[in-house]
Amino acid sequence: MPNTPSFLARTGPAAVAIASLLVAWQLYSDLSGISQTTLPSPLRVAGQAWLNRRALADNALPTIRATLLGFSCSLAGAFLLSAAMNFFAPVRRALFPVFVISQTLPLVAIAPLVVLWFGFGLLPKILLVALVTFFPMLVALVQGYESTEKEITLLLRSMGASRWRSFWLARAPSALPFFFAGLRISITYAVVGAIFAEYAGATRGLGIYILKAKNNFRPDLVLAAVAISAALTLVLFAATGLVQRLAMPWLRLEQKPTR
Amino acid sequence: MRPKLELESVRKAFDATKVLDGISLSVREGEFVSILGPSGAGKSTVFQILTGGIEADGGAIRLDGEPLATRQGRFAFMPQRDALMPWRRIIDNATLGLEVQGVPRRAARDKVQPLFPEFGLAGFENHYPAQLSGGMRQRAALLRTVVQERDMLLLDEPFGALDALTRVGMQRWLEAMWKRHRWTALLVTHDVREAVFLSDRIYVLSARPARVLHEVPVPLPRPRDAGAAGLRQASAIEAAVLESLLNPEATEGSNR
Numbered sequence: 001m002p003n004t005p006s007f008l009a010r011t012g013p014a015a016v017a018i019a020s021l022l023v024a025w026q027l028y029s030d031l032s033g034i035s036q037t038t039l040p041s042p043l044r045v046a047g048q049a050w051l052n053r054r055a056l057a058d059n060a061l062p063t064i065r066a067t068l069l070g071f072s073c074s075l076a077g078a079f080l081l082s083a084a085m086n087f088f089a090p091v092r093r094a095l096f097p098v099f100v101i102s103q104t105l106p107l108v109a110i111a112p113l114v115v116l117w118f119g120f121g122l123l124p125k126i127l128l129v130a131l132v133t134f135f136p137m138l139v140a141l142v143q144g145y146e147s148t149e150k151e152i153t154l155l156l157r158s159m160g161a162s163r164w165r166s167f168w169l170a171r172a173p174s175a176l177p178f179f180f181a182g183l184r185i186s187i188t189y190a191v192v193g194a195i196f197a198e199y200a201g202a203t204r205g206l207g208i209y210i211l212k213a214k215n216n217f218r219p220d221l222v223l224a225a226v227a228i229s230a231a232l233t234l235v236l237f238a239a240t241g242l243v244q245r246l247a248m249p250w251l252r253l254e255q256k257p258t259r
Numbered sequence: 260m261r262p263k264l265e266l267e268s269v270r271k272a273f274d275a276t277k278v279l280d281g282i283s284l285s286v287r288e289g290e291f292v293s294i295l296g297p298s299g300a301g302k303s304t305v306f307q308i309l310t311g312g313i314e315a316d317g318g319a320i321r322l323d324g325e326p327l328a329t330r331q332g333r334f335a336f337m338p339q340r341d342a343l344m345p346w347r348r349i350i351d352n353a354t355l356g357l358e359v360q361g362v363p364r365r366a367a368r369d370k371v372q373p374l375f376p377e378f379g380l381a382g383f384e385n386h387y388p389a390q391l392s393g394g395m396r397q398r399a400a401l402l403r404t405v406v407q408e409r410d411m412l413l414l415d416e417p418f419g420a421l422d423a424l425t426r427v428g429m430q431r432w433l434e435a436m437w438k439r440h441r442w443t444a445l446l447v448t449h450d451v452r453e454a455v456f457l458s459d460r461i462y463v464l465s466a467r468p469a470r471v472l473h474e475v476p477v478p479l480p481r482p483r484d485a486g487a488a489g490l491r492q493a494s495a496i497e498a499a500v501l502e503s504l505l506n507p508e509a510t511e512g513s514n515r
Contacts, residue, residue: 151342158310158336159359159407169355173346250345250387 040220049224059209060228066122066194066205067232070129071187078134082141082175086167092142103135107193111200120201128197133186140182144175177251180244187236191229261324263288263443264411269318271304277468278304281318284462284471286411289441293454296464297504302447303339304469306413310336322410335409340420341400343388349399350375350384356407371406378402379432394425401433405442412444418453430456431484438481451504455497456483463500465507473503 022042028034029041036044049056081099085092111128118124148171156166198207206225213221245252262285271279278301286292294302307313309320309327320327327333335356343352353374354367362370375381378398388396397417404412417433418426430453437444437457448454454461455477463473477496479489 149342151338151340152344154307154310154312155336155338155342155355156359157312158334158338158413159356160311160332161359165359169359170344173344176346248346250389253387253389254345 037217037219040223045220045223045227048218048220049227052221052224056209056224056228059204059206059225060232062202062204063191063194063198063206063229064232066125066197067129067190067236069122070126070194071133071190071236073126074130074134074186074190075137075183077130078137078141081134082138082145083167085142086145086171087163099135099138102131105131107132107196111196114197115201120203124200125194125197125202125205129190129193132189132193132196136185136189137179137182140178141175144178145171147178148174176248180240180248183240183244184237187240188233190236191233195229262286262321263290263323264445265319265321265324266305267319267321269305269308269320270316271301271308271313272316272468279315280468280470282464282469282471283318284474286443286445288443290459291437291442291444291446291457293446293448293458293461294464295448295451295454295461295500295504296469297466298449300464300467301469302449302464303415306336306415306445306447309334309413333410334413335404335407335411336413337400337404337415337417339416341388341396343396343400343403345388348385348387349380349391352388352399353403353406355403360407371402374402374406377436392425393421394429397421397429398432401436405440410443412442414444414446416448416450417446419448419450426450426453431482433457434481434483451497451500455479455493455500461500463503472507473500475500 026041026043029039114124114127152170156170195207198205199211202208206229210222210225264286266282266284268281268283269279270281296302308315322333350368353371357367375384380399418429421429434457446457458477461475462471463475465472479492
């Protein structure tokens with residue numbers, strides 16, 4: 001691939017930045033004499049994470065499950081709602097304000113209520129993940145449909161295409177770049193949403209693990225769980241990039257000049 | 260000879276803004292006719308009425324002598340710019356109209372494929388539009404238009420977005436293609452030279468609300484790019500048309 005920076009050139013700067021932060025943190029922790037129960041060093045966090053790997057894995061799995069299920073529901077819901085809004089303007093006018101209001105709800109208040117209503121099982125986690133992730137995707141999709149080139153719309157009309165055909169032939173594909181932009185924002189909320197839901201009440205999961213570790217004065221284990229959550233988000237974020245490349249093979253052609 | 264398409268006093272207003280103020284024109288079978296007018300005159304509105312995007316407020320439209328009742332399916336429309344779908348390969352863009360008509364994808368491809376060499380697109384079937392030059396994209400858009408096999412082609416400023424040199428090349432190419440296929444075509448443009456170069460007749464429209472100022476025949480031999488005498492005549496027609504556009508009051512009606 002000519003003119004494309006090598007893998008090292010693309011990922012190197014981020015690796016250096018993160019490594020520098022960790023080194024600075026480690027040095028501060030070692031040299032300042034701060035208590036390990038206040039600010040554990042990265043090495044201590046890593047060591048304790050390794051010792052508690054079984055417990056961390058046991059608690060990470062329910063979080064991953066809640067994240068993926070919740071996000072899938074959110075994705076399907078956002079698409080169906082956006083399509084309904086596309087075809088029926090009254091639906092858009094009726095529901096859009098409702099969804100905007102849904103985004104103003106403080107998670108701190110709503111999470112315990114959702115747990116109170118739906119119990120300690122999977123359902124409240126799915127609902128909360130969906131609540132925090134569906135809106136960016138919905139907005140992106142609705143805006144993406146509207147981004148359809150006017151000429152393409154006129155062309156399809158002249159060919160006699162129905163609104164349904166036009167949606168699938170032109171409006172949905174036109175929305176793809178917008179959709180992926182929204183997806184990347186949403187996916188970064190997903191893991192945090194699941195953890196918050198577990199924090200409000202769960203039997204297992206990273207959220208409840210963090211709560212217990214905090215109550216036991218184990219900031220090292222809190223940070224270990226946080227690191228896992230960050231890693232999960234990074235993996236999901238990278239996955240969206242991969243899916244976009246597979247779903248939109250023409251995008252890379254548009255970004256680089258032809259020959 | 261009965262005209263293929265006839266517009267009689269077609270009127271259209273958007274709210275209080277009159278756009279078309281009684282447009283009358285006709286196109287014969289196998290004729291290349293242009294509608295020439297200033298930007299924003301409502302030229303594209305004529306096409307939108309023909310393709311069913313909007314309703315005329317008054318007047319009559321006849322195709323083959325019959326009132327145009329069912330709008331869809333008689334015209335193959337080529338919109339401004341190329342309107343190629345960036346997510347479809349060139350062959351799939353070319354088959355779009357056939358797909359909408361319900362032709363199975365395989366059959367549509369088989370029908371379009373043999374036309375690629377004539378349109379200068381051989382070997383580019385599986386490229387995406389982003390990989391093609393402006394001129395090639397325009398040829399792909401015309402291919403998508405003609406394979407629909409409709410009664411008439413409606414070309415809406417097809418070369419407006421191209422650079423000057425590519426545009427001239429495309430005009431010559433289109434003229435050669437038209438000579439071979441004798442499509443019945445109606446072209447909308449604001450480029451005087453393009454209209455004179457391609458057309459058998461030109462309708463010159465006024466600024467909004469659009470009326471037909473003149474009907475200008477272009478009795479030049481084809482191909483249009485050959486011969487000094489032809490070029491001189493073309494220049495004379497271009498100058499007259501330009502004058503009528505820039506000074507509509509002075510010349511109105513004189514050429515009717």
